[in-house]
């Protein structure tokens with residue numbers, strides 16, 4: 441597993457940092473020559489390296505993902521990663537997961553917001569010839585890794601070998617790569633705050649203060665951690681969530697950042713969450729958070745990035 445882990449972009453397997461900046465770019469609607477593309481992309485690697493040098497303790501990483509739409513344009517000589525496809529919009533009852541634009545996704549993680557900003561500014565400049573920056577979200581660690589609905593997020597994430605197993609492609613040319621689903625959610629904070637702590641705990645499936653999982657007799661079928669859990673042949677299959685809250689007192693929410701070996705795990709989880717079963721049970725968290733965006737990316741292994749982008 442160590443050898444496989446070494447192939448990945450470092451930000452894919454590491455824990456969420458204190459500060460993070462998520463940049464979504466859409467390719468310009470024009471013909472590109474390959475030189476223009478390679479020139480833009482090759483600057484990204486250098487930007488990450490130079491800014492990390494300012495403070496090695498910041499642990500700055502720049503992770504890069506590419507959409508199914510962008511891949512053949514950016515890498516016409518490389519086959520599309522087998523399972524990379526556009527995020528499928530979903531709707532059930534009043535709940536909706538929209539599918540929105542996104543061709544290049546950068547996740548800049550570090551302990552310093554100022555360094556993230558510098559990296560983001562230079563990355564946006566480097567890509568400006570080929571792509572428009574359509575969303576720039578600054579996320580941060582809130583209390584003890586809580587979302588702004590005040591529950592600890594990430595507890596059931598896999599660790600060590602189990603994480604590598606859950607997240608990375610094991611075979612073929614894309615060995616060490618990972619599939620990512622990104623959704624930006626906005627909290628319906630007013631409505632959430634009207635709920636009793638007891639109800640909130642049922643919605644999440646864990647206690648609020650101590651973050652203990654509710655036992656099976658107390659946890660409803662519609663709890664978030666019941667609906668989002670994926671099982672294949674009775675065995676749990678994990679994803680890695682690097683969620684971080686973002687925003688301010690006027691509008692805030694969670695960036696859902698889900699990595700997996702295959703996007704089907706993420707889609708199964710989302711389908712279970714949004715779909716009302718025969719008892720009308722869907723994931724009740726969706727009464728209190730609204731998905732505003734949805735996009736899929738592939739984060740190729742580090743060697744792919746270095747071979748192509750190192751100038």
Ligand code: HEM
Pocket residue numbers: 587589591592593594595596597623625644646664665666668669670679681694696698706709710729
């Ligand atoms: C606003 C959006 C979301 C919030 C605030 C949120 C919050 C949480 C919290 C507080 C937990 C319990 C602690 C933990 O194990 O991390 C959790 C668990 C989990 N969430 Fe979410 N989540 C969100 C969206 C999603 C989405 C979109 C998915 C799937 C695509 C997802 C998948 C999971 C999974 C798999 C677990 C662990 C279940 C288990 O094994 O116990 N979450 N989430």
